[in-house]
Amino acid sequence: MIDSKDIPHLIKLLDDDSPVIQNKIITKLASFGSNLKPEIEKIPFHLSNRQKNLINRIFYQQKQIKLLQNWPRWFKCPNKFERLELALSILSDYLDEHEQQEVNLGSLLDGLCKEFQSRYFYQDCRLLAKFLFQDLKIKGDEENYYNPQNSNLKYVILQQKGIPISLAALYMLIGYRLGFNIEGCHFPGHFLAQVEYKGRIYFVDCFSSGQFINGKDILRLRRDVVGNLDAVFEERADIDTIVRRFLANLIRAYQIKKDEDNCQLFIKLFKDLEDHLIANENFSNITPEDIIKTQNLYFEVGNLIVHKRYGYRGIIVDVDSVCKATDLWYYSNQTQPNREQPWYHVLVHETNQVTYVAESNLDRDWSNGKVAHPLINYFFKVTDNGNYQRNENPWPETDF
Known part of the structure; x- marks a missing residue:
């Protein structure tokens, strides 16, 4: 059995020019699992670039394995907001580029919740939006929108920027801790939160400083929903839909980065989730044609x-x-x-x-x-x- 004391010697063997020997050494090092990284940090000598690259490959493979093992954990969590938090926590642990595993997503959310409570004696969903997106200045990342880290909720909190769906998810999860019922709204092209405030339904644009928008004003945001506005009002994005949209955003982000490995990894997670939903009959058997009984076409074939x-x-x-x-x-x-x-x-x-x-x-x-x-x-x-x-x-x- 390989002892941790052998790791420095194995590291040196990574410089061997033989791919066969390299693969054998990589396999032995990988067998240490999560214990490998702290042992690597103890090594007294400087690692060569080749050694660093091969060790990083091991860490990357270990992260992938951990993600695939942990991914199904959130599927059967009974509380919908806890399901969302667990799913996004698993994604954040994988996406975390600085390996800050000691930084727990739940702890970061708890910290924001306590800070809000300490600042505001009277608390409601509108003040929470003001706290997050105006006081703390957590904002939409317009300069680097397709950065995969914008789907990492730990990154969003620490770097104070994200995309519409990650900002809305942050708002929802802190709201849940405070007893507010904040839903997601699958608004076309721009994910929004949805709340009931003083007896009225409002959409909350977390990407635009937590702006509260009533039904009439929403047309100023996107005029292409005219004629379908009632459907937008009634639609709630369930947790599975939100997570699938996170995954789709990550797939798109890694496509833009031309990172095929990560792209295929998140395609697999997306398909695994769909397989789970189908197996548990969470997909409706009603066809879209059954839902929309009558649909007047503005255009015809040949137009x-x-x-x-x-x-x-x-x-x-x-x-x-x-x-x-x-x-x-x-x-x-x-x-x-x-x-x-x-x-x-x-x-x-x-x-x-x-x-x-x-x-x-x-x-x-x-x-x-x-x-x-x-x-x-x-x-x-x-x-x-x-x-x-x-x-x-x-x-x-x-x-x-």
Whole structure:
């Protein structure tokens, strides 16, 4: 059996040029598990760059294993806010770049809660938002939005910045400690908190200094929910949805960093959570069409459109009554328009691209200009008056 006294000798052997020997040494060092790091810190000599890189690889693999082992722990926690905290604590321990395992997420939340109580004799959800996002100046990270650390709640507290969902989660978890019922709201493209304050429902934009927004004013924030505002008011983001959105944000962040290992790791966690929900029948068997009994389509197949944000022209080739893309596809996009509205497959003019676009992001193109696309002649017949008439060729199933 290998003794900890052998570690310095094993470390020196990492400089061997033979990959076979290196792998054997790595395996032996990894067998020390969590005891390896404190032993490494005791080594009296300076580590070479190769030794550091190989040891860091061991630590990274150990963190991955620990994350995968701990991940299912939060699935069956009975209290929803405690479930959220446990899930985000597990993620924070993995994302913590400085290995501050002695810094516990729960302790940080407790500390903020006590500080709020010491500052404010009278306490409510509005004062809590003021305390976090104005007094402490915890703010939205606009400069480095896709930094994976913005999904690490320990980082958010210590560095005082984050993204909409992590700031809202912070608000929710401290509110829970104080007895406030603060929910998440799956607002299109911008996660909000939702509270009842003085008998009225308010949305709280934690990314914008904890601003309280009533139902009418919310249109100033995002006008593309017009016509679906009632659905936004009624929707509560359950804990599983919140955690899935955290994971999707991390996947997107690591895609941008071109970190394939971490990207695949969080894709696995995302799929593991979906498998758990399916196995426990937490996914509804009701189809979106059952929920939305009637849906008036503003556009039809063959209509020419222009994208409101990006300005490109195109033609609608197929339509879904609601968004049928997977959560992974949906949350990986820069914006998330309301899913409970028609979504259109669009052939984009003068490209070979096909986009999938929410109705709220489109306007009619009344120019009647031609659309140039490789698939036009396959799906459409051009009539004598220049209109596009859809033929019988079926639109293929899309793998989102």
